[in-house]
Amino acid sequence: MEITFEKIREALSFVIEPDLKKDIIQLDLVSNVEVKSGTIYFDLKISNPAMHNRKRMEEACEHQLKRFLGNEVKVEPNITAMGKAHERAPEHRSILPNVKHVIAVASGKGGVGKSTVASNLAVGLVQQGFKVGMVDADIYGPSVPAMFDVSMEKPQTIEVDGKEYIKPVESRGVKLLSIGFFSTPDQAVVWRGPMATKALTQLFKDAYWGELDFMIIDLPPGTGDVHLTLVQQVPLTGVIVVSTPQEIALVDVRKALGMFNLPQINVPVLGLVENMAYFSPPDLPEKKYYIFGKSGAKDLADRMNIDYLAEIPIVQSIREAGDTGRPAVLQKTTPQAKAFQNLATRVAEKVGLTAPKTI
Numbered sequence: 001m002e003i004t005f006e007k008i009r010e011a012l013s014f015v016i017e018p019d020l021k022k023d024i025i026q027l028d029l030v031s032n033v034e035v036k037s038g039t040i041y042f043d044l045k046i047s048n049p050a051m052h053n054r055k056r057m058e059e060a061c062e063h064q065l066k067r068f069l070g071n072e073v074k075v076e077p078n079i080t081a082m083g084k085a086h087e088r089a090p091e092h093r094s095i096l097p098n099v100k101h102v103i104a105v106a107s108g109k110g111g112v113g114k115s116t117v118a119s120n121l122a123v124g125l126v127q128q129g130f131k132v133g134m135v136d137a138d139i140y141g142p143s144v145p146a147m148f149d150v151s152m153e154k155p156q157t158i159e160v161d162g163k164e165y166i167k168p169v170e171s172r173g174v175k176l177l178s179i180g181f182f183s184t185p186d187q188a189v190v191w192r193g194p195m196a197t198k199a200l201t202q203l204f205k206d207a208y209w210g211e212l213d214f215m216i217i218d219l220p221p222g223t224g225d226v227h228l229t230l231v232q233q234v235p236l237t238g239v240i241v242v243s244t245p246q247e248i249a250l251v252d253v254r255k256a257l258g259m260f261n262l263p264q265i266n267v268p269v270l271g272l273v274e275n276m277a278y279f280s281p282p283d284l285p286e287k288k289y290y291i292f293g294k295s296g297a298k299d300l301a302d303r304m305n306i307d308y309l310a311e312i313p314i315v316q317s318i319r320e321a322g323d324t325g326r327p328a329v330l331q332k333t334t335p336q337a338k339a340f341q342n343l344a345t346r347v348a349e350k351v352g353l354t355a356p357k358t359i
Contacts, residue, residue: 108252124344129356149325
């Protein structure tokens with residue numbers, strides 16, 4: 001039987017990538033097909049590069065090619081891994097395949113307003129017309145339910161294609177999931193690292209997020225198991241690091257930046273946000289007092305050649321807004337709302353998305 005490229009493609013279209021549940025031709029995982037002396041050579045990328053999985057895929061390809069082209073044909077595939085989750089095209093992901101951009105918000109230390117920045121960024125993106133989801137990945141100190149005034153909500157289930165998924169809670173136009181939804185507000189979460197990371201992964205794998213422009217992830221402070229799990233399994237577009245201006249905070253920011261720049265992690269840093277940058281008294285709105293030092297994060301961003309995304313003032317109403325579950329960006333015309341709106345605009349620009357509507 002004559003071996004043609006059309007027959008090869010037809011045969012390989014019956015080989016299913018086990019993690020992605022689609023055939024390898026549809027997923028465009030086959031390349032560099034050659035036929036030499038009755039032997040078919042080709043490159044094949046797969047999601048799971050473990051030896052047993054490579055062997056299974058090799059056998060599946062050989063079975064289908066012989067079924068279509070005859071038992072005398074020989075098959076020599078070159079099977080390699082697709083790469084890390086954040087390096088893959090959306091259709092090649094087993095997690096969040098319908099999410100265009102996954103942005104993690106991190107900090108070197110606690111208490112710098114990371115969750116406040118993440119929540120206001122999410123709502124700011126919704127104001128611009130984007131479809132947004134948010135995962136509270138701070139396993140031991142979840143605060144996002146309170147910041148969106150949904151602490152007493154419990155996620156429901158939804159059936160999609162015969163399978164049950166967790167349905168995210170929705171507030172302020174943002175789809176939300178947090179470990180905080182699965183415990184009471186005064187209940188401590190006491191888990192060892194593997195339990196925490198498994199629970200976190202379920203918020204991505206076992207939830208039905210639908211199509212989103214952005215997924216914002218509020219990371220726990222510092223560096224640890226949760227960060228490594230996310231990098232390995234979740235397709236991060238990039239990370240935003242939040243800091244306050246004082247030197248003691250910037251020391252920890254440098255550590256966080258160093259972690260994301262490690263070769264085995266290598267997640268792009270989209271930029272720095274300086275929170276609590278200055279204080280303006282209500283009766284002197286044009287006056288700025290730099291309580292924690294001036295431009296510490298901005299100077300660090302300049303030195304490390306990282307974008308300086310936003311300067312957020314320290315304002316009582318930001319704290320009050322977080323406590324009442326109404327993010328400050330909803331205040332529309334205030335300086336703090338404009339700062340968060342500008343941050344949302346910068347983030348969308350960084351990933352190349354144009355807002356469907358203006359604020």
